[in-house]
Every structure is written in structure tokens, then in C-alpha cells.
Amino acid sequence: xxxxxxxxxxxxxxxxxxxxxxxxxxxxxxxxxxxxxxxxxxxxxxxxxxxxxxxxxxxxxxxxxxxxxxxxxxxxxxxxxxxxxxxxxxxxxxxxxxxxxxxxxxxxxxxxxxxxxxxxxxxxxxxxxxxxxxxxxxxxxxxxxxxxxxxxxxxxxxxxxxxxxxxxxxxxxxxxxxxxxxxxxxxxxxxxxxxxxxxxxxxxxxxxxxxxxxxxxxxxxxxxxxxxxxxxxxxxxxxxxxxx
Amino acid sequence: xxxxxxxxxxxxxxxxxxxxxxxxxxxxxxxxxxxxxxxxxxxxxxxxxxxxxxxxxxxxxxxxxxxxxxxxxxxxxxxxxxxxxxxxxxxxxxxxxxxxxxxxxxxxxxxxxxxxxxxxxxxxxxxxxxxxxxxxxxxxxxxxxxxxxxxxxxxxxxxxxxxxxxxxxxxxxxxxxxxxxxxxxxxxxxxxxxxxxxxxxxxxxxxxxxxxxxxxxxxxxxxx
Numbered sequence: 001x002x003x004x005x006x007x008x009x010x011x012x013x014x015x016x017x018x019x020x021x022x023x024x025x026x027x028x029x030x031x032x033x034x035x036x037x038x039x040x041x042x043x044x045x046x047x048x049x050x051x052x053x054x055x056x057x058x059x060x061x062x063x064x065x066x067x068x069x070x071x072x073x074x075x076x077x078x079x080x081x082x083x084x085x086x087x088x089x090x091x092x093x094x095x096x097x098x099x100x101x102x103x104x105x106x107x108x109x110x111x112x113x114x115x116x117x118x119x120x121x122x123x124x125x126x127x128x129x130x131x132x133x134x135x136x137x138x139x140x141x142x143x144x145x146x147x148x149x150x151x152x153x154x155x156x157x158x159x160x161x162x163x164x165x166x167x168x169x170x171x172x173x174x175x176x177x178x179x180x181x182x183x184x185x186x187x188x189x190x191x192x193x194x195x196x197x198x199x200x201x202x203x204x205x206x207x208x209x210x211x212x213x214x215x216x217x218x219x220x221x222x223x224x225x226x227x228x229x230x231x232x233x234x235x236x237x238x239x240x241x242x243x244x
Numbered sequence: 245x246x247x248x249x250x251x252x253x254x255x256x257x258x259x260x261x262x263x264x265x266x267x268x269x270x271x272x273x274x275x276x277x278x279x280x281x282x283x284x285x286x287x288x289x290x291x292x293x294x295x296x297x298x299x300x301x302x303x304x305x306x307x308x309x310x311x312x313x314x315x316x317x318x319x320x321x322x323x324x325x326x327x328x329x330x331x332x333x334x335x336x337x338x339x340x341x342x343x344x345x346x347x348x349x350x351x352x353x354x355x356x357x358x359x360x361x362x363x364x365x366x367x368x369x370x371x372x373x374x375x376x377x378x379x380x381x382x383x384x385x386x387x388x389x390x391x392x393x394x395x396x397x398x399x400x401x402x403x404x405x406x407x408x409x410x411x412x413x414x415x416x417x418x419x420x421x422x423x424x425x426x427x428x429x430x431x432x433x434x435x436x437x438x439x440x441x442x443x444x445x446x447x448x449x450x451x452x453x454x455x456x457x458x459x460x461x462x463x464x465x466x467x468x
Contacts, residue, residue, distance in 0.1 A: 160268050181365055204250050205366020208373065212250075215257050 007118045010133045014140030015115070021144055030152055037152050038087045044145055045083035048138065052080065055134050062127050073183075075176045076110060078102050079142050086154075100155045101165035102172050104146045105221055111143020150228070157232070162225035169221065170214040177210045247358075251351060251373050258377030259384055274389040275326070278382065282322045285378040289319045292371040299362035311368070312416055313357045314409055314437070315347040315375050321405075322382060337386050338398035339405050341448070342441040344383035346406070347376045349440055353433040354424075387448065394448060402441040410434045 025040035060066050082099035089096045114136060149155045201209040262281075271277065296311050318340060325337035351357050351372065358372035417424040424430065 163265050163268050181367075203246055205363075205369055207365050207367045207370035208250050208254075209366075211254060211370055211374070215253075215261070218261055 003118060006129070007132075007136070010129075010136040011115060011140070013133065014137045017137065018140050018144035021141075022148060025148055026151060034091050034154075037154055040148060041083050041145065041154075042087050044141065045080065045087070048141065049080060051134060051138070055131070058130065073176075073179060075106070075173065076139065076142065078106070078172060079138075079145070083145070097164070098168045100149065101161075101168045104149055104155050105165050105169050105224060107142040107146035108224055109220060111139050111146065114139040115143070157225055157228040159225050159229040162221045165225070166218045166221035169217050173210070173214060173217065177207070181206075247355065247369065248352065250369075251348065251376060254373040255348060255377045255380055258374065259381040262381055263384070274385050278326050278385055278389065281378055281382055281385070282319075282326055285322065285375055285382070286319050288371050288375050288378070289316060292368055292375070295367055295371070296360060299360060311357065311360075312413075313347065313372075314343070314350045315372070315379060317405075317409055317412075318343065318347065318379055325386065334392075335398065335401055337390070338394050339402045340379075341383045341386050341394065342399060342402040342444050343405060343437075344379050345440045345444055346437050347372075347379055349436055350433070351376065353429070353436070393452060394445065396445070399441055399445050403438050406434070406437045406441065409437070 021040070021044075029037050029040060056066070082103045085095055085099040086103065089099075150157070197209065197213070200212065203209075204212070262277075266277070292311060321336045322340055324333055325340050327333070328336065358369045360368050363369065414426065416422075417426075
């Protein structure tokens with residue numbers, strides 16, 4: 001089987017789900033109150049907690065054991081923990097602000113990477129395909145949730161808030177690093193044996209490599225907030241010209 | 245070579261990131277920031293000592309791997325610079341500013357300051373590099389917070405401070421019988437540490453002259 005077909009099917013299912021979710025939720029909740037807008041996010045996090053539980057049981061059934069790598073302690077698992085906090089705290093509380101940026105900023109980058117980066121090698125077994133499908137569905141839905149939050153203005157993007165969001169994401173990233181080191185694995189963050197960032201960690205060391213990733217987070221946050229600011233400004237200028 | 249590059253990148257980016265935050269949030273005074281970063285630097289130094297000690301059994305810190313460095317001395321005098329309002333405190337502040345590049349120079353001459361054979365994750369290396377970044381950041385914040393300029397006499401006090409460090413370094417390495425050789429390289433390192441205080445003072449003097457000239461030109465243009 002061609003790898004484009006293999007990953008295309010997995011990506012396609014993720015994109016289809018994301019598109020249907022966005023169309024329905026934006027049509028119904030775009031101009032609703034704050035609490036009404038949270039309903040699609042509640043649906044998402046309940047759905048994915050169920051999917052994570054199914055994945056863990058599938059692993060145990062197939063392998064007759066449970067590896068720590070299967071548990072939801074990875075950096076991308078923040079979706080499962082921050083969405084409930086967003087949905088069940090007050091709108092302008094510090095916890096809600098921090099969780100919104102942790103949910104949105106990494107999702108935009110990682111979700112986009114998952115859509116467009118197709119690995120060169122893959123495993124044709126059913127077990128591998130099911131896990132790959134779960135991973136693609138999960139990460140593309142992260143992206144969908146982030147886009148939904150931006151469009152319905154659940155997360156405000158003033159340019160100077162990039163600093164606050166970069167610090168929040170870095171703090172979460174450092175927490176994942178400390179957990180990886182304490183558990184002596186790279187389950188929470190990429191480690192020296194990973195394909196994605198292994199080259200960096202093997203050259204400069206694990207902790208120094210993570211410091212550089214934090215610097216990159218600042219730059220990415222500045223770029224994302226800057227791009228959204230420019231798009232909003234262009235859209236507002238166009239709208240005010242039409243009114244004139 | 246890679247380690248040297250990492251050191252320079254961290255020393256450059258840490259102050260830039262914090263100064264961008266200061267520009268965005270515009271605090272009224274730098275005192276709270278100075279206290280926060282000084283405590284952070286002390287915490288990192290303590291963590292560096294304990295992590296290094298944890299690599300050896302029986303919780304006994306081996307004398308020749310104590311990782312005692314120039315930055316340890318700076319961690320002490322920074323608090324005098326922040327909390328002591330007398331001339332002594334002012335002198336400590338100036339010494340800290342003028343010797344802020346010295347931890348980097350020590351790391352360039354002697355990589356054992358941040359390397360350990362048991363440090364699999366590179367944690368001690370990362371902590372030392374972060375400390376160098378915090379030292380430069382604190383020096384910049386001290387300069388921004390200062391009302392009086394640094395007089396040339398302060399260079400003499402900085403040189404005495406560096407000589408004091410040289411004596412302690414010599415005694416520690418001699419009595420603990422480390423494998424540091426007191427050859428031309430060691431004397432060159434101490435000489436460069438002394439020369440760097442002059443270099444930092446020169447940069448401070450030229451930048452201050454240029455910024456003040458810029459300010460007076462703007463005032464003249466407004467008056468006209």
C-alpha cells in the first residue's frame with residue numbers, strides 16, 4: 001500500500017470529522033453566550049477521554065501489558081486536561097486564560113504539522129493502523145478545537161498577549177520535561193531516541209535542547225499572534241471601508 | 245564547540261526574552277524583578293550543587309568536583325547589591341556589573357565547570373548556562389536601575405574582587421588536589437578575567453555617552 005493512501009485515509013477521516021464538527025458548532029453557537037459556546041468543547045473532551053480509554057484497553061488486549069508510553073502523559077495530552085478546566089472555570093479567571101493559550105497555541109502548530117507531514121516509513125499491521133488513525137484523529141481535532149476557539153472568540157488574540165501565552169506554554173513544556181526525567185523516559189516530551197527532536201538532544205543534551213525549544217516557542221507565539229493580529233486588522237479595515 | 249555556541253545563544257536569548265517582557269508590561273520599578281531573578285539564580289546554583297552531589301554515592305560531595313565557580317561568588321554579592329543601600333552595596337552592584345561576563349570566560353577556559361561524566365541529561369550544563377544568562381540579565385537590570393554612573397575607581401574594586409577569586413580558586417584546587425594545573429593557561433584565564441572588567445566598563449561608558457548624546461540632541465530639537 002502506498003504511504004500516501006495509508007496516511008491519506010487516516011488524515012481524511014480526521015479532516016472529515018473536524019470539518020463536520022466546525023460547520024455544526026459554528027452554525028449553532030457562533031453568536032451565542034459564553035457558556036453556550038463552551039458546549040462543543042465539552043463534547044470534544046468527553047469524546048476524547050472515551051477514545052483514550054479505548055486506546056489503552058486496545059493496547060492491553062493486543063500486547064497483554066501496559067507500557068507507560070500509552071498513558072496520557074505526553075505534551076499533546078494537554079487537550080484532555082485543559083479543556084475541562086476551560087469549560088468549568090469562570091471566563092476571565094487566570095486558570096481559564098492559561099488553559100486557553102495552552103490549548104490553542106501548540107494545537108495550531110502540531111495539528112498543522114500532523115496534517116502535512118507524512119512519514120517515510122510505516123507499519124502495515126492493523127494494530128499500527130488503528131493507533132495511527134487514533135493519533136491523526138486526535139491531533140487534527142486539537143487543531144479543530146483551536147480554530148473553533150479562535151473563530152467564536154473564546155480566546156482573544158491581542159498581540160501583546162503573546163508573551164503571556166509563550167510563558168504558559170513554556171511552563172507546561174518544562175513540567176513535561178521534569179516528568180520525563182523523573183520517570184526516566186521520554187513519554188512526556190520527545191527524547192534523545194525520538195525521530196523528531198533526537199538530533200537536537202543528542203548534540204546539545206536533553207535539558208539544553210529543551211531550553212532551545214522554549215526559545216522557539218516564544219518565536220512561534222510571536223509569529224502566530226502577529227499573523228492573527230494582521231489578519232484581524234486587514235479584515236476590520238476591509239469591513240470599515242465597505243461601511244463607508 | 246557546540247557547547248560554546250549553546251552558551252552564547254542562551255546568554256543572548258535569556259536577557260532578550262525578559263527585556264521584551266519588561267517593554268510590554270512596563271513595570272514601575274526594577275527592584276521586584278531584581279529580587280526575583282537574584283533568588284532564581286541562587287536557587288539554580290543550589291540545585292546545581294545538589295544535582296552534582298547526587299551523582300556520587302554516600303552523599304559526600306567529592307572535593308575535586310564541587311563545581312565551585314565565579315558564578316558562586318556573584319550569587320552572594322548580588323544580594324548585597326540589591327538590599328544594601330550604603331556605599332558598600334553600591335560597590336557590590338558595580339562589581340557585579342563589571343564582572344558579569346566572567347562566568348562565560350571561566351566556562352570557555354575550563355569546561356569542567358559545567359561538564360560532569362555522570363550528567364546524562366546535560367542538566368548541570370543547562371543550569372550553568374542559564375546562570376550565565378541570568379548574570380548578564382541582572383547586570384543589565386542593575387544598569388537600568390542605577391541613577392549614578394559607574395566611576396573608573398570601581399574597576400579597581402572589581403579587579404581586587406577577581407584577584408580574591410583567583411586566590412580562592414588556587415587554594416581550593418591546591419588543597420583538594422584537583423587535576424587543575426597552575427600553568428600559563430591558568431594565569432591567562434585570570435588575566436582575561438581582569439581585562440574583561442575593563443572591557444565591560446568601556447562598553448558601559450561608550451553606550452552611556454552615546455545614549456546621553458542622543459537624549460541631549462532630542463531635547464535640543466524640541467527646544468528649537
